[in-house]
Amino acid sequence: MVAEEVRGKGKRGLLRIIFGRTTFFILFMALQIAVLAWIYFWLDDRYQAYGYGAFGLVSAILAIRILNEKQNASFKMAWLVPVLLFPVFGCLFYIFVQLQMETKILAKRIADIRIRTRSYLNQNEAIAAKLMKENRRNANLSRYLSERAGYPVYDKTNFKYYPLGDDFFPDLLEELKAAERFIFLEYFIIQRGVMWDSVLKILEEKAAAGVDVRVLYDGMNSFSNLPHDYPKELEAKGVRCRIFNPIRPAISTSQNNRDHRKILVIDGHTAFTGGVNLADEYINRKVRFGHWKDNAVRLKGEAVKSFTVMFLQMWSVCAFRPEYDFDYGPFLDTGDHFHSPALNMDGYSIPFSDSPLDGEPVGHQVYLDILYQARRYVYIMTPYLILDDDMVTALTYAAKRGVDTVIVMPHIPDKKYAFMLAHSYYPELMEAGVKIYEYLPGFIHSKTFVSDDEKAVVGSINMDFRSQYLNFECAVYIYKNPVIGDIRADFDETLKKCVRMSMESYESLPLMHRFWGRTLRLIAPLM
Numbered sequence: 234m235v236a237e238e239v240r241g242k243g244k245r246g247l248l249r250i251i252f253g254r255t256t257f258f259i260l261f262m263a264l265q266i267a268v269l270a271w272i273y274f275w276l277d278d279r280y281q282a283y284g285y286g287a288f289g290l291v292s293a294i295l296a297i298r299i300l301n302e303k304q305n306a307s308f309k310m311a312w313l314v315p316v317l318l319f320p321v322f323g324c325l326f327y328i329f330v331q332l333q334m335e336t337k338i339l340a341k342r343i344a345d346i347r348i349r350t351r352s353y354l355n356q357n358e359a360i361a362a363k364l365m366k367e368n369r370r371n372a373n374l375s376r377y378l379s380e381r382a383g384y385p386v387y388d389k390t391n392f393k394y395y396p397l398g399d400d401f402f403p404d405l406l407e408e409l410k411a412a413e414r415f416i417f418l419e420y421f422i423i424q425r426g427v428m429w430d431s432v433l434k435i436l437e438e439k440a441a442a443g444v445d446v447r448v449l450y451d452g453m454n455s456f457s458n459l460p461h462d463y464p465k466e467l468e469a470k471g472v473r474c475r476i477f478n479p480i481r482p483a484i485s486t487s488q489n490n491r492d493h494r495k496i497l498v499i500d501g502h503t504a505f506t507g508g509v510n511l512a513d514e515y516i517n518r519k520v521r522f523g524h525w526k527d528n529a530v531r532l533k534g535e536a537v538k539s540f541t542v543m544f545l546q547m548w549s550v551c552a553f554r555p556e557y558d559f560d561y562g563p564f565l566d567t568g569d570h571f572h573s574p575a576l577n578m579d580g581y582s583i584p585f586s587d588s589p590l591d592g593e594p595v596g597h598q599v600y601l602d603i604l605y606q607a608r609r610y611v612y613i614m615t616p617y618l619i620l621d622d623d624m625v626t627a628l629t630y631a632a633k634r635g636v637d638t639v640i641v642m643p644h645i646p647d648k649k650y651a652f653m654l655a656h657s658y659y660p661e662l663m664e665a666g667v668k669i670y671e672y673l674p675g676f677i678h679s680k681t682f683v684s685d686d687e688k689a690v691v692g693s694i695n696m697d698f699r700s701q702y703l704n705f706e707c708a709v710y711i712y713k714n715p716v717i718g719d720i721r722a723d724f725d726e727t728l729k730k731c732v733r734m735s736m737e738s739y740e741s742l743p744l745m746h747r748f749w750g751r752t753l754r755l756i757a758p759l760m
Contacts, residue, residue, distance in 0.1 A: 292320040295327055303592060305702060307621040311758040336490070339478075340590035342555050346546050347383060353542050353561050356385040363388070364581055364712075371688070371712050374602050375583055378710070382595045384585040390534035391576035392716035394691070395507070396723040398515040401529040402428060405497070405505065408531075409435045412499045415445035415564060417544040419496040421693070422510035423450045424458040427518045429511045433470075440471030448472055449548055451492040452479035458512070475551040477705075490589050493704040495529075495693050496544050501564055504532045504540040506584070506707055507691055508678045515678070523645040523675020526727065528614075530691045530709065530716070532584070533576060538565050539584035543707060580713035587694065587706040596694040597701040599710060600682060601627050607684045610637035612724045614679040618642060618655035619697035619757050625661065632666035640696075641727060643678075644671035650749075651697070654757055657750035659739045670731035677727075680708070683720045688712050691720070698758045 299312045315323035356379050364386055365372040375386040395401035409416060409432065416439060423429055440446045448467060455461045455476060464474035477492040497505040507529030513519035515527050532540070541564050549556040587595040604611055604627040611631055618640065620628070632638040640662070646652035659669055680700075683689040692708020694700045711717060732738075739747075 291324050292316050295324055299327075305594070305621050305623075305758070307698070308702070308758045311756055314755060336590065339490070339550075343546075343550055343588060343590060345557060346549050346555060349557055350542060350546055350549075350561060351383055353565060354383055354385055354539060357387075360386055360388050360581070368712075370606055371581070374599070374710070375581070377598065377602075378583050378585050378595070381593050382585050382587070384539050384583055386581050386583045387534070387536040387539075388581055389578045390532055390536040390582045390714075391578050392533075392582070392711060392714055393531040394716050394719040394723070395509075395529045395531070396719075396726070397517075398509040398525065398527045398529065399517055401505070401507070401509055402431075402516045404531065406431060406435060408499050408503055408505075409439070412439055412444050414500045415447070415498075417447050417449075417496070417498040417541070417548075418511075419449040419492070419494055419544050419547060420511050421451045421453070421491065421493045421495065422458060422512050423448075423454055424510075424512035426513035428513050428516050432511060433472075436472050437470045446472045447544075447548060448474045449492075449544070449551060450474075450476060452476050452488075453491060456480040475548060477547065477551050489703055491704050492547065493693050493700065494543070494547075494586065494707040496540050496707060498537060498541050498544055501541055501566055502533060502537055504537040504584075505529055506532075506540065506693070506709060508680050508693060521676070522643070522647050525676050525678060526614075526672055526674070527678040528681060528691060528723070532582070532709065534578055536582045536584050536709070540707075541565055543584070543586045547705070577715050579715060580711065582712070582714065583710040585708060585710065587701075587708075589703050589705065594701055596692075596706050596708060597621075597624070599690060599708070600624070600694075600696075600701075603682050603684050603688060603690070604628060604631045604638075607631055607636045607638075609685050610639070611682065611684045612637075612639045612641070612721070613696065614641045614677055614681040614724070614727070615696040616643055616647070616676065616678045616680070617651050617695045617697040617700075618658055619651065619699075620658055621698065621701075621758070624696070625658065628662060628667050629665035632662075632668075637668070638666065639668045639670065639724075639728075641670045641672060641677055641724070641731060643676040644673050644732070645675045647676055650753060653746055653750035654753050655750075656739065656742060656747065657754055659734060660736065663734065663736060663739070669734045670728060671734060672727065672731050674730055681720065681724075683717060683724060686717060686721060689717045689720045702758070 295316050296313055299309050299316065302309065312327060316327055317323070361372065361375060364375060378384050379386070393404070395404070416436065436446050455463070460466070464476060467474040478488065478490065480488060495506050495508065495510060508527045509515045509529045514521045514525050517525050542561060545559070545561050545564065549559055585595055585599070601623060628638060642655060663669060680694050681689065681691050689711045690708050691711070692706065694706045694708050700706055
């Protein structure tokens with residue numbers, strides 16, 4: 234009887250695999266790739282008799298177009314190689330990408346919503362003027378973020394820094410329990426387990442009590458972490474849910490742009506951001522790559538307004554029909570209860586978001602600004618190190634002019650190809666004086682800059698092309714707030730658990746590891 238039940242379950246499981254979404258997705262993608270391959274070989278055979286003159290001419294024209302495009306030089310090189318070396322395939326692929334309409338539609342939708350909601354993030358000119366008197370260079374950065382990205386500078390914001398997801402989790406639950414009006418969550422990864430189940434239990438209770446609870450997550454979750462109909466499950470519990478850019482069985486460049494942001498807003502007066510997603514490895518309840526070192530920061534006060542607007546903008550974008558005229562006003566009242574003498578609100582902060590579709594690499598520019606303005610030190614934590622020429626120049630120039638430039642990387646990687654790529658940058662960085670450390674206990678997932686004991690960035694932005702050019706990201710820039718001392722202290726403690734890399738340690742890596750790392754740099758911008 235038991236054997237028959239096991240066989241029955243096995244058959245049902247096999248049928249689910251055969252007729253399931255994943256199988257359909259793979260088959261449909263394979264069909265599209267086969268069609269593209271057939272077109273390629275058909276053209277290849279057709280034009281081989283006449284030489285590649287026609288496609289050679291087209292590839293030359295496309296090369297001129299690529300060289301004159303307004304984009305990063307590394308992306309230009311990544312396109313020029315296939316277009317010039319493989320004229321038929323390279324030209325077809327480039328034209329196919331450029332003709333994608335989904336990306337253009339999404340970009341227009343986002344731009345329209347940002348224009349319509351710009352008034353919610355007007356700069357308080359008195360604060361901007363005060364910052365200008367204190368430090369013109371930081372005022373210039375704030376002007377860039379306000380005018381080019383749409384995010385103002387604030388004072389009167391309190392911060393609490395969490396060196397680990399383990400530290401962040403208890404405070405997260407307590408703040409959720411205190412919610413009275415609304416809870417907004419936007420995360421790249423949500424996965425069932427201790428962390429998400431604990432959060433969801435509170436969300437259900439709050440929704441039942443009349444709190445407006447909304448969850449927004451990236452479509453990658455539907456393919457790997459959550460059922461495709463999970464929004465319906467949450468709606469049944471009273472939790473409103475939307476998915477950003479669901480994965481579809483279609484070859485589309487828009488699916489390369491993911492919502493990598495981590496935002497949680499409670500009642501308009503409290504927000505969280507950082508590197509921590511809502512899954513058990515982020516709080517070390519599940520071991521994947523050794524000890525998981527991540528971080529988060531909590532905001533209380535005026536700057537929470539920007540995170541509220543960020544969430545609502547993306548929420549509006551993800552509606553079946555874009556909510557262009559939705560009123561954000563009722564959600565932006567921060568109340569008075571956070572004005573407590575116990576909360577240190579010195580200094581300034583600028584929460585900001587970065588879109589890959591507006592041609593303005595905001596996160597990249599903020600990181601470059603810190604590197605070029607640093608006087609004594611710049612300390613960086615990042616899980617990935619896949620750099621463009623501008624970032625390599627900024628890092629090496631900082632070290633060459635005597636700035637203590639330190640990068641902390643994982644010692645146990647989550648993606649081997651990314652680790653090979655990262656190692657390929659070590660020699661030129663170390664030769665210039667950049668100090669590179671690897672975190673021996675496991676994996677670093679924090680994305681943090683701190684410089685000169687006066688400025689820091691905590692958020693979701695990695696030191697790689699994907700974060701700085703392809704994903705939707707967010708972070709908060711902090712200037713002269715006491716929390717910067719806590720961030721610096723976390724670096725000092727982390728370095729005690731790291732090993733410093735050297736040319737000898739790089740050269741001791743397997744030859745093929747180094748070879749593939751350097752080879753992958755040809756397509757690094759597209760990874």
